[in-house]
Amino acid sequence: MAKKEASGISLLWKTEDWLAVWVGFLVIVLVLGGLAFKPPKFKWTTNKEFSSVLTEAAPLVSAIEKSADEKGEKALKADAAALSSAIAASDRKGVSEAAKKMEETTKGVKDEGLKKKAAKVAKDVREKREIFSRMFSPLIMLKLRCLSESPI
Numbered sequence: 348m349a350k351k352e353a354s355g356i357s358l359l360w361k362t363e364d365w366l367a368v369w370v371g372f373l374v375i376v377l378v379l380g381g382l383a384f385k386p387p388k389f390k391w392t393t394n395k396e397f398s399s400v401l402t403e404a405a406p407l408v409s410a411i412e413k414s415a416d417e418k419g420e421k422a423l424k425a426d427a428a429a430l431s432s433a434i435a436a437s438d439r440k441g442v443s444e445a446a447k448k449m450e451e452t453t454k455g456v457k458d459e460g461l462k463k464k465a466a467k468v469a470k471d472v473r474e475k476r477e478i479f480s481r482m483f484s485p486l487i488m489l490k491l492r493c494l495s496e497s498p499i
Contacts, residue, residue, distance in 0.1 A: 426452045429448070
């Protein structure tokens with residue numbers, strides 16, 4: 348028995364071409380209705396740029412470690428020491444994890460000046476590390492490979 352093809356009005360929802368039209372129409376209606384979306388932001392950084400960020404951050408992290416010790420903030424001192432070690436070892440994943448932990452620890456710091464300074468340094472280091480890791484993400488590498496293979 349032969350398969351019956353869609354015809355007439357049923358063609359409007361049973362074929363792939365019309366499905367694409369309806370999905371597109373739905374997207375347009377949602378956007379006109381006020382749905383806003385935030386496109387992803389990509390920043391490119393090289394290994395050398397990341398190293399320079401770590402070189403700049405190392406003395407700041409050491410100063411935070413010293414201030415935390417002077418003010419009795421043991422948890423912040425420990426996290427700053429861990430971040431310093433990761434920076435010294437150039438351990439990208441370790442830098443990100445230590446910076447994230449230090450940023451979380453700063454929420455419990457009593458001294459406001461130290462709290463703001465430590466949070467800013469940790470956030471800056473973590474964000475720069477995450478930008479670097481996105482640069483070599485598998486999806487971007489796949490796109491680059493596809494672009495290099497496509498004829499111009």
